[in-house]
Amino acid sequence: MYLSHLLLHNFRNYIRETINPHPQLNLIQGENAQGKSNLLEAIFLLGMGKSPFNARSREIIRWGQEWFCLKGRVQRRDHSLEVEMTYKRDGSREVTINGQREENISQLLGRINVVLFSPEDLQLLKGGPSFRRRFLDLQLCQMSPRYFYYLQQYRRIIQQRNMLLKDIGSGHTPGRDDLSVWDGQLIQVGTGIISRRQEAVNKLAPLAAAFHRKMSGDKEELTVKYRPSIAGGGERSREEIAADFQRVLTAARREELKRQYTMVGPHRDDLAISINGKDVRTYGSQGQQRTAALSLKMAESHHMEGEMGEQPILLLDDIMSELDARRRQFVFAAIQGKGQVFISGTEGDEFAPGGWGRRYSISQGRIGVG
Ligand SMILES: Nc1ncnc2c1ncn2[C@@H]1O[C@H](COP(=O)(O)OP(=O)(O)OP(=O)(O)O)[C@@H](O)[C@H]1O
Ligand SMILES: [Mg+2]
Structure with missing residues (x-):
């Protein structure tokens, strides 16, 4: 187009x-x-x-x-x-x-x-996890209205659930039963987001690696891995993701009640990006970070082309x-x-x-x- x-x-x-x-x-x-x-x-x-x-x-x-x-x-x-x-x-x-x-x-x-690469995109490598989540979200929203809808819903659920955690924490009890209702929604919508992100990273990673390899004259191997906050990543079915989510949420319950916010879920996801096995954020040179950011963006463009035709x-x-x-x-x-x-x-x-x-x-x- x-x-x-x-x-x-x-x-x-x-x-x-x-x-x-x-x-x-x-x-x-x-x-x-x-x-x-x-x-x-x-x-x-x-x-x-x-x-x-x-x-x-x-x-x-x-x-x-x-x-x-x-x-x-x-x-x-x-x-x-x-x-x-x-x-x-x-x-x-x-x-x-x-x-x-x-x-x-x-x-x-x-x-x-659209795919934009601007100087700010160096934050993909240097900045916190929110930049990397945004990278995934921007392309997924353009490719799938459903994903955009999931994200909006998810935000709402987190807000409501955090409010409830605060209420319970300060002794106003609607009760923990209500919390499990929100848990159900969190897991359902969250699983949709996680499985789409996983799918996207599976497609992006080899594209970004190929571009980076060529840019670096075959000297550097760029690895991009999805790090969902609820599990180790890798290939998982929706059922497995939902089960992982439930397990991690149950384990976090006590801590969540203490801190009064939702501690696990796609809003805490990240990407692990490394060059020749070393984390780019910690060890990458300026030039390597720049090249990696560009490789990710070129991969985004190819990914969108593949999905949208x-x-x-x-x-x-x-x-x-x-x-x-x-x-x-x-x-x-x-x-x-x-x-x-x-x-x-x-x-x-x-x-x-x-x-x-x-x-x-x-x-x-x-x-x-x-
Ligand atoms: N709302 C606004 N109204 C009028 N001018 C604005 C507004 N917002 C930004 N500008 C001005 O637009 C100018 C051009 O900004 P822009 O970022 O596009 O420059 P650029 O050509 O990309 O420069 P550089 O090479 O430094 O990146 C700036 O001088 C900025 O002050
Ligand atoms: Mg400019």
Whole structure:
């Protein structure tokens, strides 16, 4: 699929700009602080309904304005699609898909598939488990509305269950029977999330390893393993996951009543990522961490393509400046013919002379072609 038209209106530092991107390679060039990342953020937002950095609409609206509007037209294999969104300063928003108003923002998911790699993604390797859970959730939500629904439900269950644990802890007893009702729901919905994450990691791990191997000139073996908080991971059926969940929850009961929050479940999952057997977070060099993050993102893109039958739009924010010449060459070769790609950078196209579909140069929120 590819974005054929984009309008930005009062979005960050853009007053009103439109572009008609190339179906394949788009180079976004500009000096620092001109609007390159903002442009990629806008495309991500059209796909996900929210900013990749969890920015609120009032941060995104151009300073001094009351609303921003984004419009995107996308060509998919067998149909085209127009998404328009207006977000106001008071937090209200209006989203239309093909001119039809959608009340629920989740209707956007899966319409315009995006994979964003930004400098912040180094947190995948350096940061806490929540970054790695988010990595899985973002792709799974785009591939499966059901997964998104599970996540929403799961959040609600955790909230309710934590409230109940607090009530019991402070002597107000609705009782432990109620707790076991919530346990049942926690396990049911949680098992759905865990089995989908497990399935995703099984597909992602070999893809990421293959990419990383090539990037490192066959020197490094990247291993990605799912670490669910309720068990050791590996291949497990839904029944086994549910049984594990029940067992771990029972074992944690006393501690949970003491601490008054839900201590086990998908909200505590993690990924274990290592290179040549050594944990990347603890032992990886900067370059290794960067390469591993990129490998994970490229794997995400391939994974989505495999599941959806179409390549997602790839947004690569400022990756080339961090890579040595050999790795740049490799990345450039890897994205050729890989659907629509937007790559931003402060340099020109020195790293990839020729072969660009379209070049954009950005200066103070104005987009020029060529
Ligand atoms: N809501 C907003 N209204 C107006 N301007 C904004 C808003 N939010 C951010 N900006 C400005 O947009 C400018 C461009 O930001 P952006 O992150 O896109 O730069 P960039 O081209 O990616 O630069 P770099 O090469 O440093 O990453 C910044 O100077 C920032 O202050
Ligand atoms: Mg930037």
